[in-house]
Amino acid sequence: MTFQFSIGTWLAPFVDWLNANLHGLFYVIGRVVEAVLGAFQSLLLYPPAIVVILLVTITVALLTGLRVALLAFLCLGFCWLMNLWPQSMQTIALVFTAVVAAVAIAVPLGIMASRRPRLEAALRPILDIMQTVPPWVYLIPAVILFSLGQVPALLATVVYGVPPMLRLTTLAFRQVPKDLLELGQAIGAPPRIILTRIEFPAALPTLVVGLNQCILLSLAMVVLAGLVGAGGLGAEVTRGLTRMEMGLGLRAGLAIVAIALLFDRVSRSALQRPAGGSRI
């Protein structure tokens, strides 16, 4: 006689129960997410590609500098030339939304964890699980609850993007020099001011690293999400794979690299500029 323990026997009924009883809730969440994503995608796809490319380039130039702006121009131009413009915009919308959501979840939690060792201890195993369970696995309940499409892809991407951002936020805030915190208190600053004017600037370099991790992992996940019908460049990669079309897969792959570069460099330089750049 063998003893077997299967998590599935516990989890599957739970997911089924969620699906049966809270279907309405998930339906609403799904629609809201879809609406946000849809609006974002239409915004990117409505004007002609060249207009979007120029607008982005000018914005980046104003925000950071000419070098990064040139890079943004080349990355977006590449996606357009590869004839993958709509797919690229879908992917950008998906990654952008997922990263914003992941940051919105991870940064406050990370700050709290940096102040409460117990919370951090409780979060750690959860983060470990989130990061090590193969992402395919949580696509399954996501698909069960939200059916195929962009919504499960987005949620799975957020789940994947939260852990690095959260860990590095905790680290960043723990690394803020104690004397600066003491200064904040001794000068009579309320906690809110200490957070925004002392801790955030001091934590920023590490936060930027976390953000980049978050972006790159989200991009990787978005590609996988092509499997559940999220569309975008992931779908092109999947199509290339299933049809054994090297050219298509490669084109989509390179476009993903271009988008990764775009996100990474723009976020990095935009965040580091106000911190005084190289003058520190």
Next chain:
Amino acid sequence: MTTGSMNAGEILLDCQSAWKIFGTRAPAAMDAVQRRNLGKREVLQEFDCVVGVSDASFQVGRGEIFCIMGLSGSGKSTLIRMLNRLIEPTSGQIKVKGRDIGAMSEPDLRELRAKHMAMVFQSVALLPNRTVLENAAFGLEVRGLPKAERNQTAKAALAKVGLADWMERYPGELSGGMQQRVGLARALTSDPEIILMDEPFSALDPLIRRQLQDEFRQLTKELGKSAIFITHDLDEAIRIGDRIAIMKDGVIIQTGTAEELILNPADDYVAEFVAGISKLHLIKAHSVMIPPAEFQREHPGVGLESLPLTSPDTDIDGLIELMVGHRSAGLAVVEAGQIAGVVTPTSLLLGVKGSQASETGGH
């Protein structure tokens, strides 16, 4: 404990029997200390708690510079942090301008720190991504003052510490001494009555340190501020402080002027500390003179009127110069129009050594 003479005038800061015990069972340990008079070691053994500061009491008057001197681990940094409640005292009362800061609410405490008590740190603690001017104005920024106003005040403070030409630079571009000047300017910007100095010059090289010590003392006196100055360097304490408290193992062993510490050390520890100090400028005529009668007994032929005159506040350096210049048997110390005593070569030599002139002499 010997308490030195106080400057007459308003008491700005009154620290009464402040204790700090670190550890999870601090309240129980505090209770035991007060009931059973436990020592530091017993507290560690019985409660696993560390006594940081024990029973510290002192007062600081308006315009006074009060130095707390101790080696590392003596509890001086803990003590100074209790004065603005960065560290909560386990027991005791600290009054600033008559108000018990232990009873203050958070907003009141913030206002006290923002307006009445500034602090300067050993590590300077400048914000690296802000210019010198922005750093100096930070305290006012925190209080929500408009930019023009706070910059104007900060510029004035920076000018006082000699950094008028460096306002748009970043802290990383400044030398250590200049950075500490910014720290001082930041403290002055909020125009506090009390400045807490936590070993501000310890990390600087000796020449710059000297210069800053003199400037700090001059500036503080000029502006009429009170300061509590932490240091591990007795020379620094003597150079800067009006009065000095010597701390060891969390206890204030002795409080007094430099002269009082040298002439009447409370114990061997203080005596050992002051042994290496040059007394030339610290000991004054009133401490080394002998009574006129004793002088006349020793020198029957010399009339008191024939002696060169000097004042009770002349230091040993000055006395030696007079004595050598006149080649006389003694110097008459005149106080309020009367000859209060006579400095003889013997009493002067004893003074150089750091002892009182004679049993009957002194003050």
